[in-house]
Amino acid sequence: MKILFPSFAPPERWRNSAQSKKLEGDEWKALRQRILARDNFTCAYCGYRSDKYQIVDHIDGDPENNSDVNFQIVCQMCNLVKHSGQGCVIQGIVDLYQEAKYSQSDIVRITREMRDKGSADTEIIAFLGLKNKAPFKMDREYLKKLLGFVTSRKSPTDMYSNWVRYHKMTLGNIKHGWN
Numbered sequence: 001m002k003i004l005f006p007s008f009a010p011p012e013r014w015r016n017s018a019q020s021k022k023l024e025g026d027e028w029k030a031l032r033q034r035i036l037a038r039d040n041f042t043c044a045y046c047g048y049r050s051d052k053y054q055i056v057d058h059i060d061g062d063p064e065n066n067s068d069v070n071f072q073i074v075c076q077m078c079n080l081v082k083h084s085g086q087g088c089v090i091q092g093i094v095d096l097y098q099e100a101k102y103s104q105s106d107i108v109r110i111t112r113e114m115r116d117k118g119s120a121d122t123e124i125i126a127f128l129g130l131k132n133k134a135p136f137k138m139d140r141e142y143l144k145k146l147l148g149f150v151t152s153r154k155s156p157t158d159m160y161s162n163w164v165r166y167h168k169m170t171l172g173n174i175k176h177g178w179n
């Protein structure tokens with residue numbers, strides 16, 4: 001497993017659309033499928049496997065660097081921590097802490113398992129020993145020392161909400177009204 005810590009997509013790699021050489025359409029779909037098959041649909045950080053909603057991630061954050069070695073698979077939860085500008089600010093469903101009893105990857109794994117068993121966020125936070133909340137800052141060295149917790153707050157984006165629904169279905173949860 002790779003080591004996960006909160007970060008954000010490097011703004012120095014951002015390009016305007018006119019300059020972009022991003023892969024699109026069928027070319028991207030084919031490449032995506034090849035990487036998913038290569039890595040067995042499994043998250044590089046926490047080992048979570050899912051047939052759907054896994055992210056094929058550019059390791060260096062450069063959407064134009066499409067060589068195979070620049071790709072890894074990241075699950076929806078680890079992705080929100082890795083791209084914590086997204087998770088904390090845009091979606092507002094990740095909280096950052098200064099202290100924990102576990103590594104970042106274990107925090108993601110344990111959060112998923114405990115939530116699957118019905119634990120509330122307060123119980124999970126207490127078990128993980130998460131203490132001293134800290135704000136998001138656009139500073140990678142600062143973020144590296146923090147630990148991200150994906151809360152059960154509702155995501156405003158379809159991608160994450162769809163994964164939550166799909167994941168619950170894979171657990172055989174057919175009860176209605178969950179979200």
Ligand SMILES: [Zn+2]
Binds near residue numbers: 074108
């Ligand atoms: Zn993961």
